[in-house]
Amino acid sequence: MQFTLKAVFAQLVAVAFFATNVAASPVAASVVTNAELDNWLATTDAKLTYISDVDTTNPLADRAALNTRVVYCNRRTNNVCGGDCTVYDGNARCLNAPDTQCLSATTNVGFCDRAGCGGSCNQYSSCGTRLDNGFCYTPGTRSINVPFT
Secondary structure: OOOOHHHHHHHHHHHHHHHHOOOOOOOOOOOOOHHHHHHHHHHOOOEEEEEEOOOOOOOOHHHHHHOEEEEEEEEEEOOEEEEEEEEEEEOOEEEEEEEEEEEEEOOOOEEEEEHHHEEEEEEHHHOOOEOHHHOEEEEEEEEEEEOOO
């Protein structure tokens, strides 16, 4: 079998073309279900603080089932998220979340490196480092953008 310089060069160009067009994709994080989140809340030893937009005097409170629930915490140990955690139950809000290291949510949320949901932002669904129980490693997070659901 004889290889010519021209044939070898053409093969190298073809390999380089295909290699550069293959994009690395982040590990997709699926949102957690309310049942999964309830189980984590019931079994964690993290210190929990609850905040909510749900008004119990509101006649539309049944709609709260459509709310987004987000848990964001200030410590990560290996694949475990914990420490001091805030549990949000509500809708369409920018959460002030300084010192957040990891988060989990029942819908796709954005997390940003500046207050006010500004600066550089990413999505929970495109989490780069998944942790146990549906959490995503989000170092440098300062705010969380909760969508209208």
